[in-house]
Amino acid sequence: MQEDLKAPEERGKEVSEGAGSEELVKMEGIHKWFGEVHALKGVDFSINRGTTVGLIGDNGAGKSTLIKILAGLIERDRGRIYYQGEEVEIESVRESQQLGIETVFQEQAIVDPLSVARNIFLGREKVHSFGFGKIMNDRKMLEETEELMEDLNLNIASPDQEAEFCSGGERQGVAIARAMFFDADVLILDEPMRALSVSGKEKVEEYIKKARDQGTGIIYITHDLHRVYPVADRFVFLSRGEKEMDIRKEDCSQDELSKLYRRGEE
Amino acid sequence: MNTSGKDIALWFIQNFVWLLAGAFFVVFSVTLGRMFFNLNNLHFIFYVSSMVGMLVLAESIALISGNFDLSVAQNAGLTAMLTGVLIVKFNIPGLVAIFLTILIGGILGAFNGYFIGKRGLNPFLVTLSTYLMFDWLTYVIRQTSILDLPGIYMFPGSGKIGGIYAAIFIFLIAAILLFLFLKKATYGNYIYAVGGNPDATVMVGVNAGNVVFWVFVLSGALSGIAGLLYTGYAGAITSTLADGKMFMAFAGAIIGGISLAGGRGTATNAVGGIILIGIIEAGLTMMMIAPQMQGFLKGVLVFVAILINQFRTSFRKRLLMPS
Numbered sequence A: 001m002q003e004d005l006k007a008p009e010e011r012g013k014e015v016s017e018g019a020g021s022e023e024l025v026k027m028e029g030i031h032k033w034f035g036e037v038h039a040l041k042g043v044d045f046s047i048n049r050g051t052t053v054g055l056i057g058d059n060g061a062g063k064s065t066l067i068k069i070l071a072g073l074i075e076r077d078r079g080r081i082y083y084q085g086e087e088v089e090i091e092s093v094r095e096s097q098q099l100g101i102e103t104v105f106q107e108q109a110i111v112d113p114l115s116v117a118r119n120i121f122l123g124r125e126k127v128h129s130f131g132f133g134k135i136m137n138d139r140k141m142l143e144e145t146e147e148l149m150e151d152l153n154l155n156i157a158s159p160d161q162e163a164e165f166c167s168g169g170e171r172q173g174v175a176i177a178r179a180m181f182f183d184a185d186v187l188i189l190d191e192p193m194r195a196l197s198v199s200g201k202e203k204v205e206e207y208i209k210k211a212r213d214q215g216t217g218i219i220y221i222t223h224d225l226h227r228v229y230p231v232a233d234r235f236v237f238l239s240r241g242e243k244e245m246d247i248r249k250e251d252c253s254q255d256e257l258s259k260l261y262r263r264g265e266e
Numbered sequence B: 001m002n003t004s005g006k007d008i009a010l011w012f013i014q015n016f017v018w019l020l021a022g023a024f025f026v027v028f029s030v031t032l033g034r035m036f037f038n039l040n041n042l043h044f045i046f047y048v049s050s051m052v053g054m055l056v057l058a059e060s061i062a063l064i065s066g067n068f069d070l071s072v073a074q075n076a077g078l079t080a081m082l083t084g085v086l087i088v089k090f091n092i093p094g095l096v097a098i099f100l101t102i103l104i105g106g107i108l109g110a111f112n113g114y115f116i117g118k119r120g121l122n123p124f125l126v127t128l129s130t131y132l133m134f135d136w137l138t139y140v141i142r143q144t145s146i147l148d149l150p151g152i153y154m155f156p157g158s159g160k161i162g163g164i165y166a167a168i169f170i171f172l173i174a175a176i177l178l179f180l181f182l183k184k185a186t187y188g189n190y191i192y193a194v195g196g197n198p199d200a201t202v203m204v205g206v207n208a209g210n211v212v213f214w215v216f217v218l219s220g221a222l223s224g225i226a227g228l229l230y231t232g233y234a235g236a237i238t239s240t241l242a243d244g245k246m247f248m249a250f251a252g253a254i255i256g257g258i259s260l261a262g263g264r265g266t267a268t269n270a271v272g273g274i275i276l277i278g279i280i281e282a283g284l285t286m287m288m289i290a291p292q293m294q295g296f297l298k299g300v301l302v303f304v305a306i307l308i309n310q311f312r313t314s315f316r317k318r319l320l321m322p323s
Ligand SMILES: Nc1ncnc2c1ncn2[C@@H]1O[C@H](COP(=O)(O)OP(=O)(O)O)[C@@H](O)[C@H]1O
Pocket: A034, A037, A039, A057, A058, A059, A060, A061, A062, A063, A064, A065, A066
């Protein structure tokens, strides 16, 4: 399986008219138990190149659990996962990253005592390689971070600032900047708009659209239909560990969708 | 940016331990005069500090990784004893034995690391058990001291280079290497990350369990070197070689400002803590303060250090938090 993985720089952005058709990820019959809690009850889920899927559901529906399985953070108990048509086992976050999946977790995954730059590159540092080991190239990481911060309109005083002293919105910005930097084939955003200012949200939406147009498959998790409707191509509703609905935007107006969502709530 | 004032304040609270060490040094120099303030005495303070210093470094990386290690001193004792027995039995040359010490220390540390890092057991309970096991094993392996050890093996702990104890150089080199490793190596960065937020570290794709495992291996290897230095200092391997030093290892790290919460602290802080303790120990001994009283005073010092650390954390927050 390992030899099928493409190095990040080879992973193509060579998307043309085929965009939106190639299936990137398919999850089949996924089950997950946390002790007695049956968090996922045989969920099917898929995402294609160049599409954004809104994964919607109430708190505790199982959204985060589903994507954490794809991100390699937790193990499924049953079911299969295919990546670009081939069955894969994703046993760690590293393996998921190597497949081309980037995840912005709901928990943000920010280490307080580390600088913003070191947070962004944590686990994938820019290094000077010597025979005996790897020395971090802090200057390179600071420069790259500076650029990313500009792209995202993040007004953090310095890329060298400790993450502890970032506001909630800035932390979310850092988490998103990290996913942006290692541009992925599949981008998972779990409640990405939390704590962001209006302009921050707009920036992220802009980025989502751009990434989608370049062929990225985006999984956008939220319970806010309002925000996801304009950017998504498809909507998947999850409720109590089961998929309730999988509907394309063409087939459904925002009003109809919110009615369906509310019905599902009851 | 408005640097100056804020930066100076930050520098002061970050290097507070050095100021404290300087203050005690002045106080003892004034009250004890020439008896304290002479080169031989300072040399001796650094010499004794370098041994417990290795244990402080061992403890510090465990603390930075968000764990702790109660077994460092007992590891030093058991490692020295195991090496000594092997030297006697197989006539191992001194240089090989020195490497053996580091290896055995690392292996004992790996035992802690496996159960804490890979199996997720509580570091307090695991290292408390290994503390007791190492202690007992050291005693059981051999009750009598090992005296006839190769000269090369004794050198690190007792020899001098250019008139200065080799142990001081060994300690300083270890501290500098550790400092650079923590600051500049990717793996050093992971140690801070695991200590600062283990869940986040896993989420970005770092194998946190592995990092913790290697932290304990490194901590064990440093403890093993401490055992080597203590052997040279004592001139023999006894079953009580580094007894009771675990407390000092903690005290040095905490006084040096290494956070018990993990993720913060540097090797330089730890060195400051070691020197402060060394100065206080020497000063109190020269003032003819009874050992029990010294123990009490060290307890007071650690307590004060904890309060200072807490103050330092909140003060730092106030300085750096964006309003
Ligand atoms: N690590 C865990 N341990 C135990 N239960 C969990 C864990 N993670 C999630 N759950 C449970 O699984 C269910 C789904 O949770 P989650 O996937 O976080 O939902 P969502 O993201 O849709 O809000 C909930 O009942 C939650 O309590």
